[in-house]
Every structure is written in structure tokens, then in C-alpha cells.
Amino acid sequence: MRTSAILAFLFLSAICLYTTSASTDSIPVSESHSSEMVRDTKDSGEDTANKNNELKPIQVELESAFDREQSQPSEGQLTEAVSDQEDSDNDTDEDTTGDEEYEYADTELNISVIKDPIQPYNRKIYAFNDKAYYYVFKPMYTGYSKVVPEKARLSIGQFFLNIKMPIRLVNCLLQGKFKGAGTEAMRFVINTTVGIGGLFDPAKSKFHLERQDEDFGQTLAKYKLGQGYYIQWPLIGPSTIRDTVGYAGDVALNPLTLISFFIGPIEGFITKTYDDVNETSLGRGKTYESITTQAIDPYIALQDAYIQNRIKKIKE
């Protein structure tokens, strides 16, 4: 059992290494470009932060950043989204200025580069995942939804969320969010007792204790680790190198992983898959469809939505 976990980890790191080396080999040009562009946007970010009372200048800055980007098109390997560097900029700005205007100038600033050097490979995985969703997961969860009523599915989802408390608690602590960690501890106590073993969420409905949606990827971001390349994992979906490492951390903190160690890897896998299917039936599937079906380029739409949503979560 332990060996299988180690094998899986080795496999992951091997793929990471492989993709890193492969991309640097094949397109060194776009590499240098990307770092240059990240610097560009970083500069413009700082400029606008200094004169953050005006929204219009940001637009101008943004367009100039665009022009720079366009003057050096690089094999189409680069797509715009938010870079991690800009991200960390925002963090420091929030501390020093605490200015609300800057807050909402932000989406305008969300223009820079997400490095996606393995896009051709990612697109193939995306096409596979999309088919897997429509031909395997969707029939699976629609069938499941017909058999199990929504209220039961909600309770099951709640139960799994309650069990996964350690992920959120530990990451709150790692990010220095002691209040959040306290909230999580209180939520766990209330929901496990009053909420009958975690089947309900009285902590939120009665005590207004909101779930702290923290994971290890966000913790790494707080420690200024760059997001790295964008990766589409088969069956798991969009991620970045940073979030992949974070995902491994979350798996380690997930009590469901213990099932694999103490009962058996197959039972552990089935439980996790069940958790996933249950969650997909409760709206995750709909979200995926609404992002991709209205898109002109579904791959980019999903990538951008993922990155934008992650940035929001990291900021919280």
C-alpha cells in the first residue's frame, strides 16, 4: 500500500520533470519571452498601484502591456491570465495601501501570462477529459442523481466535507489564519455533534460559521511560490505545477487517504471516487458545462476560469 503511494508520487514527479525539461528543450524562445512579459506586467502593476485612484490609466497601461505582448508573439504558446508574480504584488499592495479602489481595479490588471508551454499536450488531455466527462461521468452522476434524492446527496457531500476538516484547519494554520483555524475547529465540533456526524451543517445555518476553503496550493501561493506551468491532468482536470504539489499535500492530509492505508487501496479509491461523483452531481458538473459550452475556445475558457478562481481563493 505504502509502496503504491510512493510509486504514484514518483510517477507524478517524473511527469513534472519530464514536462519541464521537454518544454525548455523545444521552445527556448518562448521561455525567454514569457519571463520578459511577466516582468512587463509586473512593472505596469506597480505603476498602477501607485496611482490607483484612477481607473482609466490602468486601461492605458494594460493596452501598452498588450502592445508589448503583441509585438513579440511567440509561437502561440503563451496565453494571457494572471501571473503569480503579479499575484504576489497584489498581496503586498493590499497590506500597504488597503485601498478599496485598487481592489476593483484588479480585474483590469488581470492581464499577463500564464505559462503554458505544453499546450499541445494539454489540449489532447483536455479533449480526452471532455469526452470522459460526457460519456462516463455525466451518465454516471445523472443515474446516481435519479436513484439518490438531492437531500441525501447534500448530506453525503456535507459528511465528506466535515471529514476533510484537517486539510482546511492545517492550511489555515500554515497561512497564519488562526481565526480561520478556530472557526474550522468549532465547525467540526458543532457539525459532528449537533449535525449528526457531519450530515448537516448547523455551524453555518445556526452559528454563521463559514467554511474556510483553504488548501495546500493556496498555502504555497501565500509563501510566494510561483504557479509554474499550467497542466491538464487526465481525469483530475486543470491544475498548475504549484497546485499539483498542493494536491499531493492535500491527499496526505485527507483522512480518506487513511482508508487506503488501513483497509485497502481499492476501498480508498472507491471512497474518493464516490465523493467526487457525489460532488459532481451537486453542481460541479453544471459549472464545467456552463464554462465550456458557451466558449469559443473551451480549453482556454477553462484554463482562464481556473486561474481566475484560484487567484480569488488565494486572496481570501
Place this chain on the structure above:
Amino acid sequence: MKCRKVLPAIFFGIVLSISTFLIAGEQGEPGKLLMNTIDSGLIILKDLSLQGADKTQERKQKLWNEISPIFNFEEMSKRTLGQYWKKRSPEEKKEFVELFTVILKDSYIGKTDTYSGEKIVYITEKQDKNYSMVQTKFITKNNTEILIDYRLINNQGKWKIYDVIIEGVSLINNYRSQFNTILLKSSYGELIQKIKEKKFISQK
């Protein structure tokens, strides 16, 4: 003995302090306009005389008539094209605004098809001269909360939406990413072609 008195006191204290949460802020002009529009949209969705499959088209059209005046489609098109907007001729701009309006209509109306008693709650708003952001919360019937921010721009005294941000994902940024990726590799004409093909698929 002491414990018996102290514990309920602490408990009561906690409950009190928590229950004094959010005191909803005063709605400004953009917020009022937005919430009124959403309310009139919800009236159409709830209208019993417009229920049923045969009334779908009528309902969609009515809803769109109610909602669309609050969107500034030109501003949205401008922002999605970014620096490519300046290079377009007036005719091209007009064509693009029309195409993009269809995309937005599709995606907006498509989302309302599954409406089943969800609530939309006003949270707060911020205003800076001619720009405003209204934060709302969309509460599904199983109590999942989705944060939706609307960004509005004041154009000659009229507030209109130029961006919608759902859980941190800006609609405009999302389309700009897509269009930018396409335009890095291919021409503007090809982008228009792609949008037209898409339009055809979604209307089927």
C-alpha cells in the same frame, strides 16, 4: 455549580456576537437599478402563464427585453478585444458588437433555463466616480452560495453593466483570454469565422 452558570453565559455570548453580523449597506443608484432589473427578470421567470416547454421562446424573449438594456454591449466588446479593438473599422466594430451580444445572450439566457427558486441577495457596492461594483450573492435552493459581482460604468448618466464576475471569474477576462489566444495565431477574420460557427451550433 459554577460551570452550569458560566457555560450557558459563554454560549449565549457567542451566539449574540455572531448574530450581529452584516448590516446591509444602503443601496446606491447602480445597486438599486441592478436589483430592480434582476427583480423584474425574476418576475418573468416565476410567471405561471409563461411556464412550460411551448412558452420557452416567448419567455426567453421577454426576459431578454427586460435584462438587455442594463448591459453596455459596446463597452464589453471593447474590453474583450483589448488592443485589437482600436484597429477595427467602424463596420467591423459594429459587426463584432452584434456577434458578441449574441454570445452573451446565449450564455445568459441558457443559464436561466434551469431556474428553480434561487434567491439573489444584494450585499454591498463600491463606487468610484463613473465606475461601480455591486456585489450580490446567488443562493441556490440547497443553500450553496455563489458570489456574483457586477461592474457598472456610468455613460452619460446611465449606469450599465460592463462585466460580470462569478466566483472571481470575470466574464470579460475569460472571453478576452480566448480571443487573444486565437488572435495570436490567426487573423481577425478567422476569429469572426469561429464565432459565427459557434453561433450556428448554439442555435441548433
